Amino acid sequence: MGARRAIGRGTTCAAVFIAAATAGLGAAAPAVAAVAHVVQPGETLWSISAANNLTTATVAAYNGIAADSLVYVGETIDVPTVEEGAAALTTAGVAPVATAPVAGSPSGLDPSAAAAWEQMRQASLATFGVDLYPDGPLSGYRTYEQQAYLYDLYLSGQGAPANPPGTSVHELGLAVDVAEPPMRDAIDQIGAAYGWYGIGSEWWHVEYGGG
Numbered sequence: 001m002g003a004r005r006a007i008g009r010g011t012t013c014a015a016v017f018i019a020a021a022t023a024g025l026g027a028a029a030p031a032v033a034a035v036a037h038v039v040q041p042g043e044t045l046w047s048i049s050a051a052n053n054l055t056t057a058t059v060a061a062y063n064g065i066a067a068d069s070l071v072y073v074g075e076t077i078d079v080p081t082v083e084e085g086a087a088a089l090t091t092a093g094v095a096p097v098a099t100a101p102v103a104g105s106p107s108g109l110d111p112s113a114a115a116a117w118e119q120m121r122q123a124s125l126a127t128f129g130v131d132l133y134p135d136g137p138l139s140g141y142r143t144y145e146q147q148a149y150l151y152d153l154y155l156s157g158q159g160a161p162a163n164p165p166g167t168s169v170h171e172l173g174l175a176v177d178v179a180e181p182p183m184r185d186a187i188d189q190i191g192a193a194y195g196w197y198g199i200g201s202e203w204w205h206v207e208y209g210g211g
Protein backbone atom coordinates (compact mmCIF):
# COMPACT_ATOMS: atom_id res chain seq x y z
CA MET A 1 0.00 0.00 0.00
CA GLY A 2 2.83 2.37 0.82
CA ALA A 3 4.30 1.75 -2.63
CA ARG A 4 0.97 2.53 -4.32
CA ARG A 5 0.68 5.84 -2.53
CA ALA A 6 4.23 6.77 -3.53
CA ILE A 7 3.48 6.08 -7.20
CA GLY A 8 0.24 8.04 -7.01
CA ARG A 9 1.95 11.06 -5.50
CA GLY A 10 4.66 11.02 -8.13
CA THR A 11 2.14 10.95 -10.94
CA THR A 12 0.25 13.90 -9.50
CA CYS A 13 3.44 15.94 -9.23
CA ALA A 14 4.33 15.24 -12.86
CA ALA A 15 0.89 16.32 -14.06
CA VAL A 16 1.08 19.58 -12.13
CA PHE A 17 4.53 20.28 -13.50
CA ILE A 18 3.39 19.79 -17.11
CA ALA A 19 0.32 21.98 -16.59
CA ALA A 20 2.45 24.77 -15.13
CA ALA A 21 4.99 24.57 -17.93
CA THR A 22 2.26 24.75 -20.58
CA ALA A 23 0.54 27.69 -18.85
CA GLY A 24 3.81 29.57 -18.84
CA LEU A 25 4.00 29.41 -22.62
CA GLY A 26 0.65 31.14 -23.11
CA ALA A 27 -2.90 30.04 -23.78
CA ALA A 28 -2.30 29.00 -27.40
CA ALA A 29 0.87 27.07 -26.67
CA PRO A 30 0.87 23.53 -28.03
CA ALA A 31 1.31 20.53 -25.78
CA VAL A 32 4.73 19.19 -24.84
CA ALA A 33 4.46 16.54 -27.56
CA ALA A 34 2.65 16.21 -30.89
CA VAL A 35 -1.14 16.18 -30.60
CA ALA A 36 -3.48 14.39 -33.00
CA HIS A 37 -6.08 16.83 -34.32
CA VAL A 38 -9.24 15.63 -36.08
CA VAL A 39 -10.18 18.03 -38.86
CA GLN A 40 -13.48 19.85 -38.23
CA PRO A 41 -15.81 21.40 -40.85
CA GLY A 42 -14.39 24.66 -42.19
CA GLU A 43 -10.82 23.96 -41.12
CA THR A 44 -7.84 24.02 -43.45
CA LEU A 45 -4.21 23.09 -43.00
CA TRP A 46 -3.55 26.82 -42.67
CA SER A 47 -6.20 27.44 -40.01
CA ILE A 48 -5.11 24.42 -37.96
CA SER A 49 -1.49 25.57 -38.18
CA ALA A 50 -2.29 29.18 -37.33
CA ALA A 51 -4.39 28.15 -34.33
CA ASN A 52 -1.32 26.40 -32.97
CA ASN A 53 1.13 29.23 -33.77
CA LEU A 54 2.84 27.13 -36.43
CA THR A 55 3.40 27.78 -40.13
CA THR A 56 1.51 25.66 -42.65
CA ALA A 57 4.84 24.39 -44.00
CA THR A 58 5.81 23.18 -40.52
CA VAL A 59 2.64 21.16 -39.96
CA ALA A 60 2.74 19.88 -43.56
CA ALA A 61 6.33 18.69 -43.20
CA TYR A 62 5.58 16.95 -39.91
CA ASN A 63 2.69 15.07 -41.54
CA GLY A 64 4.65 14.28 -44.69
CA ILE A 65 2.25 16.18 -46.95
CA ALA A 66 2.64 19.21 -49.26
CA ALA A 67 2.04 22.68 -47.83
CA ASP A 68 -0.85 23.22 -50.27
CA SER A 69 -2.57 19.95 -49.40
CA LEU A 70 -6.31 19.95 -48.84
CA VAL A 71 -7.48 18.34 -45.61
CA TYR A 72 -10.81 16.64 -45.11
CA VAL A 73 -13.28 16.55 -42.23
CA GLY A 74 -12.52 13.59 -39.98
CA GLU A 75 -8.92 13.29 -41.18
CA THR A 76 -6.26 13.30 -38.46
CA ILE A 77 -3.49 15.89 -38.60
CA ASP A 78 -0.63 15.63 -36.11
CA VAL A 79 0.20 19.02 -34.62
CA PRO A 80 3.88 19.02 -33.62
CA THR A 81 5.67 21.02 -30.96
CA VAL A 82 7.90 23.83 -32.24
CA GLU A 83 10.94 21.59 -31.82
CA GLU A 84 9.33 18.62 -33.57
CA GLY A 85 8.19 20.89 -36.38
CA ALA A 86 11.64 22.39 -36.85
CA ALA A 87 13.16 18.90 -37.02
CA ALA A 88 10.59 17.86 -39.62
CA LEU A 89 11.35 20.92 -41.76
CA THR A 90 15.05 20.08 -41.68
CA THR A 91 14.38 16.44 -42.60
CA ALA A 92 12.10 17.56 -45.46
CA GLY A 93 14.82 19.85 -46.82
CA VAL A 94 12.84 22.99 -46.05
CA ALA A 95 15.41 25.15 -44.31
CA PRO A 96 14.40 27.32 -41.39
CA VAL A 97 14.20 31.04 -42.06
CA ALA A 98 17.45 32.66 -43.15
CA THR A 99 19.54 33.83 -40.22
CA ALA A 100 23.03 34.31 -41.63
CA PRO A 101 24.53 35.32 -44.95
CA VAL A 102 25.99 32.53 -47.06
CA ALA A 103 29.45 33.31 -48.44
CA GLY A 104 30.18 32.53 -52.05
CA SER A 105 27.90 32.31 -55.04
CA PRO A 106 24.25 31.40 -54.49
CA SER A 107 23.47 27.75 -55.15
CA GLY A 108 20.64 26.43 -57.27
CA LEU A 109 20.44 29.36 -59.69
CA ASP A 110 19.58 28.90 -63.36
CA PRO A 111 22.93 28.00 -65.03
CA SER A 112 23.06 31.16 -67.19
CA ALA A 113 22.12 33.34 -64.22
CA ALA A 114 24.74 31.61 -62.06
CA ALA A 115 27.52 32.08 -64.63
CA ALA A 116 26.63 35.75 -65.09
CA TRP A 117 26.44 36.20 -61.31
CA GLU A 118 29.96 34.84 -60.86
CA GLN A 119 31.34 37.18 -63.56
CA MET A 120 29.54 40.13 -61.98
CA ARG A 121 30.82 39.10 -58.56
CA GLN A 122 34.42 39.09 -59.72
CA ALA A 123 33.94 42.49 -61.38
CA SER A 124 32.42 43.89 -58.20
CA LEU A 125 35.34 42.60 -56.14
CA ALA A 126 37.85 44.06 -58.62
CA THR A 127 36.07 47.40 -59.07
CA PHE A 128 34.57 48.13 -55.65
CA GLY A 129 36.10 45.54 -53.33
CA VAL A 130 32.51 44.43 -52.62
CA ASP A 131 31.70 40.73 -52.57
CA LEU A 132 28.19 39.74 -53.69
CA TYR A 133 26.34 37.03 -51.81
CA PRO A 134 22.79 36.16 -50.69
CA ASP A 135 21.39 37.06 -47.29
CA GLY A 136 20.78 33.43 -46.34
CA PRO A 137 20.03 29.92 -47.56
CA LEU A 138 16.55 30.96 -48.78
CA SER A 139 17.75 34.18 -50.48
CA GLY A 140 18.61 32.67 -53.86
CA TYR A 141 16.85 29.69 -55.42
CA ARG A 142 13.82 28.42 -53.53
CA THR A 143 11.71 25.31 -53.91
CA TYR A 144 7.90 25.61 -53.91
CA GLU A 145 7.88 24.39 -50.30
CA GLN A 146 10.50 26.93 -49.25
CA GLN A 147 8.52 29.75 -50.90
CA ALA A 148 5.39 28.49 -49.13
CA TYR A 149 7.27 28.56 -45.85
CA LEU A 150 8.31 32.21 -46.33
CA TYR A 151 4.81 33.16 -47.51
CA ASP A 152 3.33 31.59 -44.38
CA LEU A 153 5.78 33.54 -42.23
CA TYR A 154 4.76 36.73 -44.01
CA LEU A 155 1.03 36.06 -43.59
CA SER A 156 1.50 35.33 -39.90
CA GLY A 157 3.42 38.57 -39.37
CA GLN A 158 6.73 36.82 -38.70
CA GLY A 159 8.52 37.40 -41.98
CA ALA A 160 9.32 39.92 -44.70
CA PRO A 161 6.92 40.32 -47.65
CA ALA A 162 7.04 37.20 -49.84
CA ASN A 163 5.12 36.22 -52.95
CA PRO A 164 2.69 33.30 -52.83
CA PRO A 165 4.33 29.97 -53.75
CA GLY A 166 4.33 29.37 -57.47
CA THR A 167 4.71 33.05 -58.31
CA SER A 168 8.23 33.98 -57.16
CA VAL A 169 11.16 34.56 -59.51
CA HIS A 170 13.25 32.92 -56.78
CA GLU A 171 11.59 29.59 -57.64
CA LEU A 172 12.95 29.95 -61.17
CA GLY A 173 16.51 30.43 -59.90
CA LEU A 174 16.55 33.92 -61.44
CA ALA A 175 16.62 36.12 -58.32
CA VAL A 176 18.88 36.80 -55.36
CA ASP A 177 18.28 38.81 -52.20
CA VAL A 178 21.65 40.32 -51.40
CA ALA A 179 22.92 40.66 -47.84
CA GLU A 180 24.05 44.31 -47.67
CA PRO A 181 23.08 47.64 -49.36
CA PRO A 182 26.59 48.18 -50.84
CA MET A 183 26.05 44.98 -52.85
CA ARG A 184 22.93 46.49 -54.41
CA ASP A 185 24.82 49.73 -55.11
CA ALA A 186 27.48 47.73 -56.98
CA ILE A 187 24.86 45.79 -58.97
CA ASP A 188 23.07 49.04 -59.87
CA GLN A 189 26.31 50.29 -61.41
CA ILE A 190 27.66 47.19 -63.17
CA GLY A 191 24.88 44.58 -63.13
CA ALA A 192 23.32 45.46 -66.48
CA ALA A 193 26.45 44.30 -68.29
CA TYR A 194 25.82 40.84 -66.82
CA GLY A 195 22.03 40.79 -67.11
CA TRP A 196 21.39 41.41 -63.39
CA TYR A 197 19.08 44.24 -62.35
CA GLY A 198 17.55 45.68 -59.19
CA ILE A 199 13.78 45.15 -59.55
CA GLY A 200 11.00 46.53 -57.40
CA SER A 201 10.96 48.48 -54.17
CA GLU A 202 13.03 46.09 -52.05
CA TRP A 203 16.71 47.11 -52.06
CA TRP A 204 17.89 43.53 -51.53
CA HIS A 205 16.07 41.92 -54.47
CA VAL A 206 17.89 41.59 -57.83
CA GLU A 207 16.84 39.56 -60.86
CA TYR A 208 18.55 38.06 -63.88
CA GLY A 209 17.03 39.27 -67.13
CA GLY A 210 19.36 37.61 -69.59
CA GLY A 211 22.75 38.67 -70.92
Ligand SMILES: [Zn+2]
Pocket residue numbers: 170175176177204205206
Ligand atom coordinates in the same frame (compact mmCIF):
# COMPACT_ATOMS: atom_id res chain seq x y z
ZN1 LIG B 1 13.77 38.47 -53.56
